[in-house]
Amino acid sequence: MKKLYFIVATATALASYGNVYLYECEKFEEKGCWKECAKGEKGAGSKVLFADKEGDGAETTITTPGAGSCRSWIRAANLFETNQPPSKFTYQINGGEKEITVNGEKGKFIWVDGGPVMLPGGYSSIGITPIKDSKAAVDCVVVTNEDDFKPPTDEAGLKKLRAENTKE
Numbered sequence: 001m002k003k004l005y006f007i008v009a010t011a012t013a014l015a016s017y018g019n020v021y022l023y024e025c026e027k028f029e030e031k032g033c034w035k036e037c038a039k040g041e042k043g044a045g046s047k048v049l050f051a052d053k054e055g056d057g058a059e060t061t062i063t064t065p066g067a068g069s070c071r072s073w074i075r076a077a078n079l080f081e082t083n084q085p086p087s088k089f090t091y092q093i094n095g096g097e098k099e100i101t102v103n104g105e106k107g108k109f110i111w112v113d114g115g116p117v118m119l120p121g122g123y124s125s126i127g128i129t130p131i132k133d134s135k136a137a138v139d140c141v142v143v144t145n146e147d148d149f150k151p152p153t154d155e156a157g158l159k160k161l162r163a164e165n166t167k168e
Helices: 155-165
Strands: 014-016 020-024 035-038 047-051 058-064 068-078 087-093 096-102 109-119 122-130 136-144
Touching (some): 020 058, 020 155, 068 087, 068 096, 087 109, 087 136, 096 109, 109 136, 122 136
Antiparallel strands (some): 014 020, 020 136, 035 047, 047 136, 058 122, 068 136, 087 096, 087 122
């Protein structure tokens, strides 16, 4: 299998874990209507992007030196009470778009599978766009060409992923 490597085109934080790359959402070049806010969850980054209304999406650019098939994961939280519908937003990668539904306990961050995508060599973009009447927080996006990669769900695993891979 041809290995695919990513580098950041701008000052966006890039983290690597083998062929796994983590992009902190608060470092996105354009934030649109998303707001930065601190969060107190252990193992997470210091800030996340939060949206409580429909509006422009947040976006950043990555560079891929080679083409290949990848999968992405988005770490997000539902900000609605349990008796309300789940939070939703759209995730874009290189022109493709997928609606993401974040179920679960209010404020608890979970990994949501962003699905497979073919990326060309050169520039690609990743983005998140809030959907009307939804409240969501997004922590980070992982892009990988490792088929068996599953993001860590425990505090120690998440801290390790960030500590070993975040580059400023």
